[in-house]
Amino acid sequence: MSFLPKLFVCIFLWFHLCNILKANNTPPSSKVFEPFRITITNKDVPNVMMRCDDLGGEVLKPGDSTSWKFRMNFFDSNRYGCRFFWVEGSNIRKFSEFNAFDDEIHDLCMNGLSMNRCYWYVSQNGFYYSNYNVSFPSSLWSLKHEWKDM
Secondary structure, three states: OOHHHHHHHHHHHHHHHHHHHHHHHOOOOOOOOOOEEEEEEEOOOOOEEEEEOOOEEEEEOOOOEEEEEEOOOOOOOOOEEEEEEEEEOOEEEEEEEEEEEOHHHHHHHOOOOOOOEEEEEEEOOEEEEEOOOOOOOOOOOEEEEOOEEO
């Protein structure tokens, strides 16, 4: 066997060995190509009626969650505005309206090793955000929005 084929085989094996070692020491995929996932969970509000842009409406009872995933568009201008209503019986007690995903939340989701995951927790105190799926309450959750009276 001449020198050139031996070199080719060595480079080929080295490349695959590096990829195997890298796969064992890094997160499962690249943030750049990983889709974003937004998850909203109702902690303790009797019924949360919500509607987010282009996603339709939903009612979350305590403990219920909803989520959706998407990839950033060409202009990195994805935005999901949501309206939330605190419903008890047939009465709407409170409401809130904000972007569940925009430029600010994009930057928060990209922070750390969250792999483009964004978590919202709806409680009677308001709307908490974290880019980690950890128990609530904890120091990794921050209050972002409050309920407004009707």
